[in-house]
Amino acid sequence: MRNLIDFLIKHHAWMFFILYVVLSCVLLFSSNPYQRSVFFGSSNRVVAQVYEVANVVSGYFGLRKANEELLMQNGELAMENLQLRRQLQRYSYAAATDSLAQDDPMLQQYDFVMARVINNSVSHLENYITLDKGSADGITPEMAVVDHRGIVGIVNVVNEHNSVAISVLNAKLHVSCKVKGTDCFGSLVWDGRSAAYAVLEEMPRHVEFVQGDTIVTSGFSAVFPDGIMVGTIHDYAKQKDDNFYAMQVKLSTDFTQLGVVRVIRNHMQDQQQLLEKEARQ
């Protein structure tokens, strides 16, 4: 026993070293990125506070560009609205005589909360985004985060006034996507290289597409609604096994300039997941 104590005292630097290395490894490897402890993340109250203060300054950067883009999008939406109005008018006569007319359940399935991005990174392989809204504003884990240009990420951890979302620029996140106009889907994942590009894997070879085609979400995952803008095809190549294509997708979202985002709630999400879970059993 005495020898042991002597040994410990003699080599106490090594003991401390091993202790801290083991502690770090436990933190590093035990935590699942989807269920990170709330304490060790930026949903931590103190950390979120720091980011909020910093955002008071940095929130003004890039406002002019964002404003122009919003005006553009507003114009496009106004045009689309006009077109839809005309279509509706044409169909309303038919609907008036149809006694089976009902509210469209698709439209009522989603609503959204606006939130401000108070911290964001693009420099790691696992990037996270901190938002200034939390459970008090109705945000729950697994809600979709999008901005006016396209998809941004998925909410991961929520506290009362803040939440942390996994960015699309995170090697651990896979999003089900498809080429707009087709029903063949693949899995979008980030390759860690550039904040402007991601890779759409496992696209069946028979899908017809050309460079520049639009990629949208498939709506299969119960997180993202169908048809949200992801980006355009920049380049493509056959995958190793030759039966699939891997496409390089130019992301429409500018992850270096995230300002205000929408957090989308899917009212049917629980039902869909329950159903899928039942089906797997």
Add this chain to the structure above:
Amino acid sequence: MNITLLREIGIALLFVLLQAVVFNQINLFGIAVPMVFIYIIFRMPLSLSTAWLLTASFFLGLTVDIFSNIPGMNALACTILAFMRRPVLSLYLPHGSDYVAETPSIRGFGMWLYVRYSLTLTFLYCVLLFVIESLSLFDLPYLVMRIVGSTLLTFLLILCIDSLSQSREKRL
């Protein structure tokens, strides 16, 4: 003694905040990230016992980790860095010679020794950090580019910061 300790803790907190709010947002050419907060480990007094050095470095790394949402990554790299500090320094000192100064700095060490000391430690840190990070996605050419880019950027910034703090102390 207590005032010096408080001052050092204050400086460490300032560096953690700067790292979280400013330096973590920088990603030069998509490869170089400045990890400037490790300067705190560089400048800890040489008389500090290894146990204290390791403890302080571990918590320094953990604090930075909490800000970047990846617990354990910087903590592990900082612990190993702190452990390697003394061996690296004795590598560059002539055998048997005593340490030249109480705290490592350009003024205390002289330019040439400090450059070798900080460049080696910065390189070591970047290798550790990016190898740990690449456990989740391995891409060798990108990993090497990131290590070299980040080492150079961090090293240059640390040299600037050290010469700035030095000139301020001279004026006082």
